[in-house]
Amino acid sequence: MEILTGNVNEEKHVPYIEELEDGYKVTIGKPAIHPMTEVHYIEFIELYVDGKLVDKKEFKPGDQPIAEFMVSKGSEVYARELCNVHGLWQGDFE
Numbered sequence: 001m002e003i004l005t006g007n008v009n010e011e012k013h014v015p016y017i018e019e020l021e022d023g024y025k026v027t028i029g030k031p032a033i034h035p036m037t038e039v040h041y042i043e044f045i046e047l048y049v050d051g052k053l054v055d056k057k058e059f060k061p062g063d064q065p066i067a068e069f070m071v072s073k074g075s076e077v078y079a080r081e082l083c084n085v086h087g088l089w090q091g092d093f094e
């Protein structure tokens with residue numbers, strides 16, 4: 001599956017990553033929270049640290065598309081999410 005990306009400040013599908021004391025918080029998305037309706041929702045969020053998938057959280061309609069991952073910190077961090085309508089998206093921690 002093609003991995004899509006874009007400007008996190010403009011595109012609501014790009015995962016927005018914030019650092020926590022013990023991990024990272026990922027929100028879909030930053031300009032507006034992505035819908036979570038029966039027909040259009042985020043299926044999962046994955047977190048990758050230093051090139052490895054470290055955790056995955058699954059969602060269903062009605063959930064908030066926000067996840068906190070209590071993981072070891074790394075130097076390269078990105079998240080991916082799957083929208084059931086618009087595909088697979090990646091956002092990097094900056």
Ligand SMILES: [Fe+2]
Nearest residue numbers: 040083085086
């Ligand atoms: Fe979508």
